[in-house]
């Protein structure tokens with residue numbers, strides 16, 4: 001962002017003019033969201049840099065619009081432009097304080113303490129002021145990012161403002177999409193200020209590698225509409241290897257996810273004692289009963305099976321590690337493979353990187369953070385930077401790596417990373433991962449049959465899964481989104497987006 005900004009300034013845009021333009025856009029949005037007289041007193045937090053400068057321009061406009069404005073400016077020294085705006089705002093009679101207390105009972109707080117220039121931990125009186133403010137209940141709007149968050153990693157440097165709303169300026173700051181930032185960001189919104197595309201390209205080049213999964217992106221890759229002239233095998237054939245006597249439900253949930261994907265043909269391989277149960281629950285799937293171990297896991301695939309007859313294979317939901325031999329067999333096959341749960345744990349035991357280096361075909365791994373650590377113990381920094389971690393894991397292994405967390409990130413072997421910005425804690429529930437595995441695998445099987453690229457379907461699956469949960473939660477609350485319900489909402493949510501043209 002600073003490099004892009006430098007180019008804009010070098011081309012002749014005055015710094016003050018850009019600040020004015022940005023801050024006017026912020027003010028407009030604020031004014032629309034928090035009109036008078038519902039909101040009367042606005043506290044504005046002003047830091048020493050240009051984030052503080054933005055805040056002062058907003059303060060000035062709020063003052064002229066008739067709000068009562070109080071300013072907290074803890075540091076008296078500031079950048080020149082910020083200083084000038086401060087002098088003018090003070091000349092209008094707006095009150096400045098170096099303590100937070102007078103602002104605590106304001107109706108609304110605008111946070112312009114620090115933006116992307118925060119370079120060290122916040123400490124001392126400013127940190128105490130932020131903590132006091134976080135105990136209050138009024139709405140807080142952060143300019144660019146909540147003060148205290150690292151712009152790239154979202155790490156909390158000392159302490160940070162807990163905002164209800166973050167107006168991110170110009171381009172999304174990566175830190176806002178990290179799990180550790182979620183408790184601080186609130187609702188994030190981009191404030192556009194016409195950054196020339198040429199400047200973005202000049203700085204980021206073709207490596208512009210981090211993307212957000214939007215509804216437009218996700219829907220563009222759905223294998224819809226179907227051609228008139230088709231048949232079931234042309235719409236994908238998925239083999240899902242899953243389940244054990246211990247984890248019967250996981251197999252069913254994977255099947256329900258696959259079914260919702262619309263895959264033309266679904267074959268489910270389960271331990272033979274589960275076959276009657278699965279056949280009854282999933283009338284439309286072909287259920288294969290496999291020889292089983294004494295513990296009730298799949299011992300091996302049936303001798304009659306020909307793996308090459310399937311478009312893709314999903315393996316892992318509810319398997320247990322006793323099914324190790326099966327995981328090894330599918331890893332050795334030349335079929336596109338989606339591994340989850342114990343499929344991942346088995347892979348970790350076999351040695352992730354050396355095993356995957358033997359594979360030529362597409363592989364998707366769908367770990368949660370615990371499984372991720374077992375798979376890629378050598379990728380450091382996972383805790384504070386999931387984006388970097390999935391990128392490295394994917395580059396090293398050649399697999400597509402979907403790290404399931406509050407904001408799921410997908411790493412691709414070419415170094416690109418896709419983040420799903422919208423999700424819900426309703427998904428923090430046993431079984432939702434099995435549904436996602438089935439859904440992703442079913443979509444991938446269809447893409448293979450259609451000969452369309454597989455990789456984008458992973459984004460589609462993550463988005464679709466999250467949107468179903470959001471939709472289910474609005475009807476049933478976050479407590480009402482069990483995995484079976486989630487699988488049912490997969491199909492009700494889609495028409496809403498398709499109808500609205502996203």
Ligand SMILES: NC(=O)C1=CN([C@@H]2O[C@H](COP(=O)(O)OP(=O)(O)OC[C@H]3O[C@@H](n4cnc5c(N)ncnc54)[C@H](O)[C@@H]3O)[C@@H](O)[C@H]2O)[C@@H](O)CC1
Nearest residue numbers: 005019048049050051114115116117118119120121122144
């Ligand atoms: N991206 C853009 O193109 C634009 C950016 N603008 C704003 O400019 C901001 C960036 O401005 P700056 O680069 O001036 O940076 P900031 O406003 O984020 O703050 C940097 C200042 O804070 C001080 N500082 C850093 N860490 C500190 C700490 N822990 N304790 C005390 N002081 C600390 C630094 O010494 C420096 O003076 C953006 O976040 C945005 O709000 C807008 O004004 C205009 C357009």
Ligand SMILES: [K+]
Nearest residue numbers: 114143145147
């Ligand atoms: K801020």
